[in-house]
Amino acid sequence: MTQRILFVCLGNICRSPSAEAVVRAKAEARGVDLHLDSAGTGDWHVGEPPYGPMQKAGAARGYDLAPLRARQAERADFDRFDLILAMDAQNRADLEAIAPAEARARLEMFTDYLPAGEADHVPDPYHTRDFDGALDLIERAADGLLDRLRG
Numbered sequence: 160m161t162q163r164i165l166f167v168c169l170g171n172i173c174r175s176p177s178a179e180a181v182v183r184a185k186a187e188a189r190g191v192d193l194h195l196d197s198a199g200t201g202d203w204h205v206g207e208p209p210y211g212p213m214q215k216a217g218a219a220r221g222y223d224l225a226p227l228r229a230r231q232a233e234r235a236d237f238d239r240f241d242l243i244l245a246m247d248a249q250n251r252a253d254l255e256a257i258a259p260a261e262a263r264a265r266l267e268m269f270t271d272y273l274p275a276g277e278a279d280h281v282p283d284p285y286h287t288r289d290f291d292g293a294l295d296l297i298e299r300a301a302d303g304l305l306d307r308l309r310g
Contacts, residue, residue, distance in 0.1 A: 163194040164304075165236055166269065167254060168246040171199030171229035172210040173285050174293060175246060178269060180222040181294070182301045189305060196240075198232035200253040205229055216290035220298075237262035244269040244304075247280035270296070272303030 164182070168174035175197035186193050208214070209224040217224045234257050236243060243264045245251035254266055270278050273296070281300070284293040 162192070163240045163242070164196075165232070165240040165243045165264070166195070166197040166246070167200060167232050167243060167250050168197075168281075169199055169250060169283060170201050170204045170285070171197055171231070172204045172207060173213045173283060173290075174281050174297070175199065176209040176224050176227040176229070177213060177217055177222070177294060178244070178246070178281075178297050178301065179227065180217060180224050181297050182304060184222055185298075185301050185305055189309070191305060191308065193308075197227065198230050198236065200232055200250050202231040205231055210285060212288075213284060213290055213293075216284075216294055220294060233257070234259055237264045237266075240264045242267065246270075247283070269300050269304075272300045272307060274299075274303070 166175040166178040179195050179197040183195050207229045209227055214224045237258050241264055243266045245254055245268055270280055278296055281293055281296050284290045
């Protein structure tokens with residue numbers, strides 16, 4: 160079973176910290192012990208908390224994003240984690256560009272854990288302003304991820 164999972168989006172202030180918080184809450188509720196983290200492919204938000212409207216949307220559903228701080232994904236993450244989940248195709252391409260040839264981590268799309276054909280990426284609510292829509296997708300993908308890890 161995968162124990163160490165990294166969620167990655169562009170700035171690490173909306174989608175990936177939300178995925179980290181949602182999966183953490185759902186895993187704890189199921190009694191599943193995982194090491195979770197999140198990162199961004201860009202560096203402009205390093206050290207910042209998640210975006211305020213994203214925190215508010217998460218809090219309305221019982222997810223606490225406030226303690227999380229943005230960091231940039233790095234080459235060493237491919238050795239520290241078993242599974243790295245990208246939120247969209249550009250994030251995945253950026254991660255592939257820094258992955259070592261003998262990467263330990265599997266790189267996949269977070270939406271691979273949704274029912275087939277539901278979505279091929281998690282839209283960035285920083286731009287779409289649809290924080291609840293992003294959380295809906297993240298919650299469903301989190302359930303799919305945990306089901307697969309258990310199975």
